[in-house]
Amino acid sequence: MQLFKDRLRSSHILTALFFLGVLVSVYFLYRIPSTLYLTDGFARLATPYIVIAITFVLGIVALVFALEYKKELIVMRDRIVSSRDEAEAKQSSQAASFNIGLIQTALKNAKSTNDIFHQGLQAIGKVLQVGQGAIYQVAKKNDQSTVNFIDGYAFTLEEGKTIQFDLGDGLIGQVAADGKIMHIDEVPEGYINIISGLGSSSPRYLLIVPVKKENDVLGVIELASFSSFDSARQKFAEQAAQLLADKLSSKN
Numbered sequence: 001m002q003l004f005k006d007r008l009r010s011s012h013i014l015t016a017l018f019f020l021g022v023l024v025s026v027y028f029l030y031r032i033p034s035t036l037y038l039t040d041g042f043a044r045l046a047t048p049y050i051v052i053a054i055t056f057v058l059g060i061v062a063l064v065f066a067l068e069y070k071k072e073l074i075v076m077r078d079r080i081v082s083s084r085d086e087a088e089a090k091q092s093s094q095a096a097s098f099n100i101g102l103i104q105t106a107l108k109n110a111k112s113t114n115d116i117f118h119q120g121l122q123a124i125g126k127v128l129q130v131g132q133g134a135i136y137q138v139a140k141k142n143d144q145s146t147v148n149f150i151d152g153y154a155f156t157l158e159e160g161k162t163i164q165f166d167l168g169d170g171l172i173g174q175v176a177a178d179g180k181i182m183h184i185d186e187v188p189e190g191y192i193n194i195i196s197g198l199g200s201s202s203p204r205y206l207l208i209v210p211v212k213k214e215n216d217v218l219g220v221i222e223l224a225s226f227s228s229f230d231s232a233r234q235k236f237a238e239q240a241a242q243l244l245a246d247k248l249s250s251k252n
Helices: 007-035 042-097 101-108 113-128 170-178 231-251
Strands: 132-141 144-153 164-166 182-184 194-196 199-201 205-213 216-225
Touching: 101 113, 101 231, 113 132, 113 144, 113 216, 113 231, 132 170, 144 170, 144 216, 164 170, 170 182, 170 205, 170 216, 205 231, 216 231
Parallel strands: none
Antiparallel strands: 132 144, 132 216, 144 164, 182 205, 194 199, 205 216
């Protein structure tokens, strides 16, 4: 019974039996003239016609199975197309809700470098509704570059403490060195803890975006979230980082 539930496999088997029946039928039809001379009774004379009848039945059944499977394929294709269209529409809707103008407004009156980093990060965090975020500045001194913590979103560094990375050191240092966005779906447990009135928990998703002007990396944005950074959110973060880079470059 399981065989007949798999319409594709059943259709192939029935089609193969049908063509085998056609070959056998042709053989029997070819042999009919000599069979008519035999006197072995009706059973032997009727054998070719029985085989031909079975062949036609197999052909009809195979055709029905093939048509039914074709209908299933059409339904499956329509479902896939519909699901893809819904996903694209949802993504477009999400992208539209990420208003890059909010970042431009936040940066409009920012004057100092620290203020640009602060206002930019706060606006990005609110638009993307991340759980936590941080922004770092790339500093160069004596031909050596370091990546220094400047400000946090839903995160405050204890007084007197600093966070600093060398280029290529850790995830932040890697993004600063490569100048390429980094997206992590499975953040290691304990890498970041978000503390709220409900307790402490670790986000699963991490997005690290370079703030760069052409090939010059000026800073790094780190965003942690409990929901995935889909392509629309990643694109928005990149656009926002570019606005920060333009603002920092124009200030200088």
